[in-house]
Amino acid sequence: MKQGKGIPNSKFDRIVGIATTKPVPASLRHKHIYVGEKAGFHSLGYAGCVFSGKGKGIFQPCAITQADISIINDGDILVLDDSGKFDFVWEVDSPHNSFFLTGKCNVSCLMCPQPPRDFDNLAYGEARNILKLLQGHRISDICLTGGEPTLAKDKFIGFLAQCVTQHPESYISVLTNGRTFADMDFVERVAEIATPNVIFCVSLHGDNPRLHDAIVNKAGSFEKTETGIYNLARKGIKIEIRHVVTKLNYKRLPQMARHIYNYMPFCDHYAFMAMELHGNAVKNSDLIMVNPVRYKDRLADAALLLERACLPVSLYNIPLCMADERVRHLARQSISTWKNVFPQECCECSQKSECSGFFATSERIPVEDITPFH
Numbered sequence: 001m002k003q004g005k006g007i008p009n010s011k012f013d014r015i016v017g018i019a020t021t022k023p024v025p026a027s028l029r030h031k032h033i034y035v036g037e038k039a040g041f042h043s044l045g046y047a048g049c050v051f052s053g054k055g056k057g058i059f060q061p062c063a064i065t066q067a068d069i070s071i072i073n074d075g076d077i078l079v080l081d082d083s084g085k086f087d088f089v090w091e092v093d094s095p096h097n098s099f100f101l102t103g104k105c106n107v108s109c110l111m112c113p114q115p116p117r118d119f120d121n122l123a124y125g126e127a128r129n130i131l132k133l134l135q136g137h138r139i140s141d142i143c144l145t146g147g148e149p150t151l152a153k154d155k156f157i158g159f160l161a162q163c164v165t166q167h168p169e170s171y172i173s174v175l176t177n178g179r180t181f182a183d184m185d186f187v188e189r190v191a192e193i194a195t196p197n198v199i200f201c202v203s204l205h206g207d208n209p210r211l212h213d214a215i216v217n218k219a220g221s222f223e224k225t226e227t228g229i230y231n232l233a234r235k236g237i238k239i240e241i242r243h244v245v246t247k248l249n250y251k252r253l254p255q256m257a258r259h260i261y262n263y264m265p266f267c268d269h270y271a272f273m274a275m276e277l278h279g280n281a282v283k284n285s286d287l288i289m290v291n292p293v294r295y296k297d298r299l300a301d302a303a304l305l306l307e308r309a310c311l312p313v314s315l316y317n318i319p320l321c322m323a324d325e326r327v328r329h330l331a332r333q334s335i336s337t338w339k340n341v342f343p344q345e346c347c348e349c350s351q352k353s354e355c356s357g358f359f360a361t362s363e364r365i366p367v368e369d370i371t372p373f374h
Helices: 026-031 121-134 153-166 184-191 209-216 221-234 250-263 292-308 325-330
Strands: 003-005 015-020 032-036 048-051 063-065 077-080 085-090 098-100 141-145 171-176 198-203 238-244 269-273 313-316
Touching: 015 048, 015 121, 026 032, 048 077, 077 121, 085 121, 098 121, 121 153, 141 153, 153 171, 153 184, 184 221, 198 221, 209 221, 221 238, 250 292, 269 292, 292 313, 292 325, 313 325
Parallel strands: 015 032, 032 048, 048 063, 098 141, 141 171, 171 198, 198 238, 238 269, 269 313
Antiparallel strands: 003 085, 015 077, 077 085
């Protein structure tokens, strides 16, 4: 997530609050983080403060100083900690906000940009606090992610219910590997609260058990994931299939499309995705790294097979110049705003405003394959 950093003025517990540069009534200050040049009586009573200037200020037990406040907008939700960091857990102007519900996962994908970590209590607690701060605000999109967000089944169902109840107009996407949905009892509980605005984005990285299980690094995953997909479908819950393209599976892209067409044409959307070269993907880069230009012909054949069968399909994280011209209309601006970047080579491109660009978090960007449109 997007981060800032300054100098903490003391030791304090993590603070969640809404950023404001304007005065807030005293009764509401406990929900807000004051952002300004320096401390003073005008900044008293807030949950925390972020200042651009130096000094500990007056009666400011929870403050970060000497920070770049130009990156903060009124309405952003920040988490401050006493290392001096402040995380942007909700950006008011971003369409790509998400709730990170857990670091735990039941697989360990070779290309995962955020490898599993053994924690979730803090994440769930902060997520609930953030959702409370958003109550009453109109939100178009909410994403639930991890780790595997469905692992803590009761907590997940409670949080999803809170999202649906407080933001019934929001489009809610849940990023999942689908294994937990092999449990039909769990699926039935989810079905009781999932509205037509809720979609489960299920990762499926191969058209056969050997390939998928090797990529997610867990035997039996293909069977559990496909069972989960069918269980969700039986209860009328919306599904998106997400297929991350790697060196291990790109040669079977057309076969993957045929597998989708033959066995799961009932899903609401299908996405072929380029990798983010971060985390496990860096560690395993020799095994899995492949540039989109290398597989663009196979990707076009796969995407067109689905499109011609009237199945809704998109390309995520694929720059326009690296996609076959036959399927450029399927490429989406899918990279979160805080980690979206365009290298120098893209500056004069006439299609930049329509392009996904690249992951700023990727260890390497294939600039040698960029061919700007003029």
